[in-house]
Amino acid sequence: MPKKSSRRADFDSPWKEALDYFLPAFLAFFYAEAHAGIDWSKGYESLDKELHQIARGARSGKSLADKLFKVWLLGGKEAWLLIHIEVQGEPEEDFPLRMFRYNTRAFDRYNRTVVSLAVLTDERADWRPEKYEYGAWGAVTGIHFLTAKLLDWRGREPELETSANPCARVVLAHLAALQTRQDPITRGRYKLQLVKGLYHHGWTAEDVRQLFRVIDWLLDLPWELQQGFQEDLHNWEEEKRMPYVTSVERYGMEKGLQQGRQEGRQEGLAEGLLEGIAAALASKFASAGKRLMTKIRPIQDVEELRALLNAIPTAQSLQEIRDRLVGRQS
Numbered sequence: 001m002p003k004k005s006s007r008r009a010d011f012d013s014p015w016k017e018a019l020d021y022f023l024p025a026f027l028a029f030f031y032a033e034a035h036a037g038i039d040w041s042k043g044y045e046s047l048d049k050e051l052h053q054i055a056r057g058a059r060s061g062k063s064l065a066d067k068l069f070k071v072w073l074l075g076g077k078e079a080w081l082l083i084h085i086e087v088q089g090e091p092e093e094d095f096p097l098r099m100f101r102y103n104t105r106a107f108d109r110y111n112r113t114v115v116s117l118a119v120l121t122d123e124r125a126d127w128r129p130e131k132y133e134y135g136a137w138g139a140v141t142g143i144h145f146l147t148a149k150l151l152d153w154r155g156r157e158p159e160l161e162t163s164a165n166p167c168a169r170v171v172l173a174h175l176a177a178l179q180t181r182q183d184p185i186t187r188g189r190y191k192l193q194l195v196k197g198l199y200h201h202g203w204t205a206e207d208v209r210q211l212f213r214v215i216d217w218l219l220d221l222p223w224e225l226q227q228g229f230q231e232d233l234h235n236w237e238e239e240k241r242m243p244y245v246t247s248v249e250r251y252g253m254e255k256g257l258q259q260g261r262q263e264g265r266q267e268g269l270a271e272g273l274l275e276g277i278a279a280a281l282a283s284k285f286a287s288a289g290k291r292l293m294t295k296i297r298p299i300q301d302v303e304e305l306r307a308l309l310n311a312i313p314t315a316q317s318l319q320e321i322r323d324r325l326v327g328r329q330s
Helices: 010-030 034-038 047-055 097-111 158-161 168-178 184-200 204-219 221-238 246-263 266-296 304-313 320-330
Strands: 066-072 078-088 115-121 131-136 139-144 148-151
Touching: 010 034, 010 066, 010 168, 010 204, 034 148, 034 320, 047 097, 047 158, 047 168, 097 115, 097 131, 139 221, 168 184, 184 204, 184 221, 266 304, 266 320, 304 320
Parallel strands: 078 115, 115 148
Antiparallel strands: 066 078, 131 139
16 A cells, blocks of 8 residues: 655644535535535534544545535425545555545435535545445445546646635645655745735635634644744734734644653643733633633543644634533533
8 A cells, every 4th residue: 555645644633624614615615416406504414423434444545624514405304414534645545445435335324415525635646536336246335426536637737826715825825735845945935925916806814814724734834934924924814913822732732742752741832832822812702711720720631632723713702611610611
């Protein structure tokens, strides 16, 4: 089996973030027919816990951004939509088999139609899996899934730049991440340009914040270049009067991970995450956010701190964060 890219895991969380928030735009961009058949007025539901149970024991190789969503079709019919995103720099031989296993297990669990989709982010133009089949004597069992290839958008960047679909920005960031793996200076310049361009499409403030989170992750920079990017971005934010917290969060998280690795113990990681939470709360909620840290600092559970840190960017008010702490104490 081909060796897998060490940078692939860096793309996991950004794509999951994009799918959770931008599912309608994602389907409109990659799978227009699927988007047109869904009643979006009823919303959609992410079934991450259910997918975890389905995927248990079903993995063949390592997949990353797997997502399962429950949607309603036009006409009132209920359906489950399985979206499987394989974010990797190299093809994987067992990928079609995994798609088959996820589909059949979801069907067995819910007894509903399951539509399997895949977005391929590798750089091998001739790798385009679309089915898995087995059988004998003319009897065939298998799956045909819908595949989109990000590589097909290379060379079409001007079209992506002018697109009103926010997922076009995610594709731009992903292509740039692949192209600038060995050129962080160019990556930093393009990252700033891409972030500034978020203001030109009439998206809501929350849309812009969510896109920023995804771009910030995909176009990761070395520490020293990230600091310069942060300064330039801060000046831009001041001009636009639209605060972000993502980069501040990631500074704290990175410092915590680095400190945890150096010290070889969980306490170091917890301290770094607490620093990230403090910076994020101060950036988003000013002095009121700082005061809340007196209740947060006693927490030392790393997973709990990570969850709290991830909740800050999308919180509509500081009360949401307080409610999480009350729920913890009850």
